[in-house]
Amino acid sequence: xxxxxxxxxxxxxxxxxxxxxxxxxxxxxxxxxxxxxxxxxxxxxxxxxxxxxxxxxxxxxxxxxxxxxxxxxxxxxxxxxxxxxxxxxxxxxxxxxxxxxxxxxxxxxxxxxxxxxxxxxxxxxxxxxxxxxxxxxxxxxxxxxxxxxxxxxxxxxxxxxxxxxxxxxxxxxxxxxxxxxxxxxxxxxxxxxxxxxxxxxxxxxxxxxxxxxxxxxxxxxxxxxxxxxxxxxxxxxxxxxxxxxxxxxxxxxxxxxxxxxxxxxxx
Amino acid sequence: xxxxxxxxxxxxxxxxxxxxxxxxxxxxxxxxxxxxxxxxxxxxxxxxxxxxxxxxxxxxxxxxxxxxxxxxxxxxxxxxxxxxxxxxxxxxxxxxxxxxxxxxxxxxxxxxxxxxxxxxxxxxxxxxxxxxxxxxxxxxxxxxxxxxxxxxxxxxxxxxxxxxxxxxxxxxxxxxxxxxxxxxxxxxxxxxxxxxxxxxxxxxxxxxxxxxxxxxxxxxxxxxxxxxxxxxxxxxxxxxxxxxxxxxxxxxxxxxxxxxxxxxxxxxxxxxxxxxxxxxxxxxxx
Numbered sequence: 001x002x003x004x005x006x007x008x009x010x011x012x013x014x015x016x017x018x019x020x021x022x023x024x025x026x027x028x029x030x031x032x033x034x035x036x037x038x039x040x041x042x043x044x045x046x047x048x049x050x051x052x053x054x055x056x057x058x059x060x061x062x063x064x065x066x067x068x069x070x071x072x073x074x075x076x077x078x079x080x081x082x083x084x085x086x087x088x089x090x091x092x093x094x095x096x097x098x099x100x101x102x103x104x105x106x107x108x109x110x111x112x113x114x115x116x117x118x119x120x121x122x123x124x125x126x127x128x129x130x131x132x133x134x135x136x137x138x139x140x141x142x143x144x145x146x147x148x149x150x151x152x153x154x155x156x157x158x159x160x161x162x163x164x165x166x167x168x169x170x171x172x173x174x175x176x177x178x179x180x181x182x183x184x185x186x187x188x189x190x191x192x193x194x195x196x197x198x199x200x201x202x203x204x205x206x207x208x209x210x211x212x213x214x215x216x217x218x219x220x221x222x223x224x225x226x227x228x229x230x231x232x233x234x235x236x237x238x239x240x241x242x243x244x245x246x247x248x249x250x251x252x253x254x255x256x257x258x259x260x261x262x263x264x265x266x267x
Numbered sequence: 268x269x270x271x272x273x274x275x276x277x278x279x280x281x282x283x284x285x286x287x288x289x290x291x292x293x294x295x296x297x298x299x300x301x302x303x304x305x306x307x308x309x310x311x312x313x314x315x316x317x318x319x320x321x322x323x324x325x326x327x328x329x330x331x332x333x334x335x336x337x338x339x340x341x342x343x344x345x346x347x348x349x350x351x352x353x354x355x356x357x358x359x360x361x362x363x364x365x366x367x368x369x370x371x372x373x374x375x376x377x378x379x380x381x382x383x384x385x386x387x388x389x390x391x392x393x394x395x396x397x398x399x400x401x402x403x404x405x406x407x408x409x410x411x412x413x414x415x416x417x418x419x420x421x422x423x424x425x426x427x428x429x430x431x432x433x434x435x436x437x438x439x440x441x442x443x444x445x446x447x448x449x450x451x452x453x454x455x456x457x458x459x460x461x462x463x464x465x466x467x468x469x470x471x472x473x474x475x476x477x478x479x480x481x482x483x484x485x486x487x488x489x490x491x492x493x494x495x496x497x498x499x500x501x502x503x504x505x506x507x508x509x510x511x512x513x514x515x516x517x518x519x520x521x522x523x524x525x526x527x528x529x530x531x532x533x534x535x536x537x538x539x540x541x542x543x544x545x546x547x548x549x550x551x552x553x
Contacts (some may be wrong), residue, residue, distance in 0.1 A: 179325050182363040183356040184381030184425060185348070202376065205366035209411070 011128050018243060028148040028174050029126045031252045035120055035259045043267050044259060045049045045114055046191040051255060052118050052125075069124050070117060077116055083111035132164045141239055154230025162218070163226025170211065177206045269299035269337060269463050272322055272354065272433050277331035279317050291317040292489040294331070299433065299465040304456070306476035306497075307469045309486030310511040315469050316484065319435050322467075323354035335433075352381050355431030357437050361422035362415060370396075370413075370421050371406040374442040395428035396421075400450065400459050416447045417520045423451070427458055434458065435467040440475060448472075454480050477501070477536035485510065518542045528543045 012018070017025075032051075039045050056066065070077070090104030127135070140157035147153050178188065181202045188199050269281055277295040292314040299305055309315045320326040321333050324340050326348040335342050340350040360366070367373035378388045383459050395451050396403060399420040407414075410421050423439065436455065440448040454470075455477060458524075460465045470476050476483065478498070483500040486494040487510045501507070501514045504522065513519075514536065521533040521541055531548045536542045 176358065177364055179320065180356075180358045181322055181376075182325060183351060183358070184377040184429070185351050186376075187348075187380070202364075202366045206364050210363055216479065 010131050011061055011065070011132075013060060013129065015059050015129075017055065017125070020038065020129075020248055021239055021241055021245045022130050023136040023239060024144065024241070024248050025126055026135075026138050026142060028248060028252045029122060032122045033119060033258060035256055036115060036122065036258050038113075038263060039115075041267060044262050045111060047255075047258065047262070048118055049114070052121050053127050056121070059125060059129050065128070066124055067122055070120055072120055073116070074119060080112050080116060081109045084112050092134075133161055135237060136160045136164070137235075137237075142260055154233070158230075166211075167213070169214070170207070173192055173210055174203065174207055177203055177210075270334075271336060273298040273303050273335040273337075274318075274321065275332040275334065277318070277321060277333060278329050279321065279326060280315075280329040283329060284403075290489060291294050292321075295351035295489075295491060297484065297491065299467065300478040301432070302459070302463045303465045303482060304459055304480045305465070305482045305484060306480035307465045307467055307484050307486065308471070308473070308476060309513060313486040314489040315486045316437065317489075319437060319467065319469060321354060322433065322435060323356050324348075324350050325356070326508070332430065334407040336515055343409055352377070352429045353392055354433040354435065355429055357423050357426050357434070357436040357439055359441060360419075361426075361439075364425075365418060365422060368409060369407050370401070370410050373410050373421060374425045374428050377425055381429060390427045391430065392424075395424035399424045399454050416443055420451070421441070423454070430462065431464065432462075433465045433467070435469070437469045439468070440472070448475065463483075473501075473513060473536075474517075477515045477518075485512070487537070499538050502534055517529050 012237050036048050053129065085101055085105045085108075086099050088102055088103035088105035088108045092102055093106075094101045101146045130138075136157045139160075140153055143151070143157075182188070186199060186202055186205070188196070191199065230263055274295050274297045277297075278293045280288060281291055281292045295314075295318060297318075307315050308463070309321070317326065321328055325335070326339060335350050335353060338346065340347055344409070362371065365373050367426070369377065371392055372391045375388050378391050383391070391402060392406070396406065399423060401417065401420050401480075419439070426434070426451055434455070439455070439503060440451055452475060455466060458464070468476065468480060480497060481498050483493070483495060484490065484491055485500060492508070492510060493503060501518055504514050504518075507514060514522075518533070518536050520533060520542065521535055525531055525533045530546060532544045535544050
């Protein structure tokens with residue numbers, strides 16, 4: 001049952017979006033979010049909707065997958081819609097007891113929902129099309145300037161890569177320990193909350209012990225291969241910006257300019 | 268005599284209905300009788316692990332049945348739970364499942380889940396440590412202070428303490444030194460003799476299996492490829508090698524000697540038998 005959890009949620013592919021440098025994608029995602037928050041008119045939202053639709057189309061990731069990702073946030077989205085619908089002052093259209101719906105409220109609710117949905121869809125584009133390891137590499141490379149002010153950039157990204165690497169291993173381990181304890185009659189499913197929490201003990205203790213053991217083994221293995229931090233370390237897979245990355249970044253810059261234009265002209 | 272545990276057309280398909288669907292075992296018919304010591308061999312991915320997890324109801328069959336004492340173990344929830352206590356499974360590297368503060372408490376985990384009385388639990392814990400040759404004086408020690416081999420004994424005792432009528436062990440000797448291996452197999456044999464239970468031993472070591480079991484079951488591609496006494500199974504050298512398994516080293520030596528023209532009995536699989544066969548041969552020549 002634990003195997004059904006998809007973590008990292010990367011969908012391998014060979015589309016142009018998949019092939020872009022992770023740094024390009026990170027920059028574009030940040031840019032996309034900034035532009036999205038600048039939009040304040042129908043034209044603006046329409047433009048963003050068009051952009052994200054194009055991205056989804058090009059990446060060949062099915063709309064179903066993206067919508068499934070939105071599911072956990074459904075409550076937040078609905079709550080936002082309701083709050084905006086009833087609490088925006090302006091021209092009244094309907095009144096139910098003390099609650100009133102205004103024209104501005106409808107507009108605001110629609111825009112907020114669109115904004116949240118597009119925000120999530122945009123960040124999903126990043127995680128769906130970029131392998132987790134490529135993502136941490138990209139982050140490390142982008143944060144490189146921070147090394148000047150003594151931020152341990154390499155160590156942070158190494159920690160992230162290791163954490164990502166061990167998620168599947170730990171899930172497998174959990175499965176195994178669960179089977180072993182179930183074979184001795186452990187019951188993880190029934191009982192009240194306190195009983196359930198207590199029942200987790202036979203699972204958590206061995207899991208923690210094995211996580212520490214693995215960490216210890218990994219540290220020794222890394223030391224045996226002369227790992228001593230990021231200093232002077234080269235990479236096997238160098239990140240290189242290609243023509244397509246520059247074109248994509250230009251598209252991003254163009255989008256920003258258009259949005260500024262839309263705002264200035266109030267259309 | 269009726270089989271204690273039995274499978275009928277047991278099939279298991281992982282991730283059924285998704286693109287990742289794969290058939291782990293198909294149409295397996297198997298039965299074990301009380302007092303039997305059965306060896307299960309097969310290369311990695313042949314379905315042995317999936318198979319044993321069905322016997323105590325950890326996995327639900329996609330189709331087919333698992334019967335314990337003639338009753339379907341999936342009849343209702345309570346039956347499935349009871350079968351977990353009657354069919355004890357010791358997984359690979361069982362020492363990683365230890366979690367309690369003391370050895371006593373850890374071994375008592377199974378019996379406690381069976382809702383036995385304190386005195387009954389106490390009796391079973393002491394009996395179990397005797398079977399695996401862990402000194403009673405250690406019972407109040409922390410299991411994490413023990414060596415790897417000792418931890419494994421404690422973990423096996425944790426299953427034995429439930430007094431299962433079928434004891435299944437998945438590579439109980441992996442990673443142990445030869446003496447540790449022999450002694451654990453010896454402990455398991457003692458348990459089997461004392462309780463007349465059925466024991467299923469999954470292993471990769473042909474030598475180990477040849478010395479201890481009275482029936483061998485060979486898994487290949489999710490089905491039972493061969494079944495019979497060790498000498499029956501080991502006589503099909505070619506077939507075994509095709510599956511990716513082999514026969515005990517000593518059997519290979521004897522077969523080669525026969526090929527070289529010595530008129531000896533090559534259907535041996537332990538050093539003792541080989542010794543006798545060679546003595547007979549030498550005596551016969553004189």
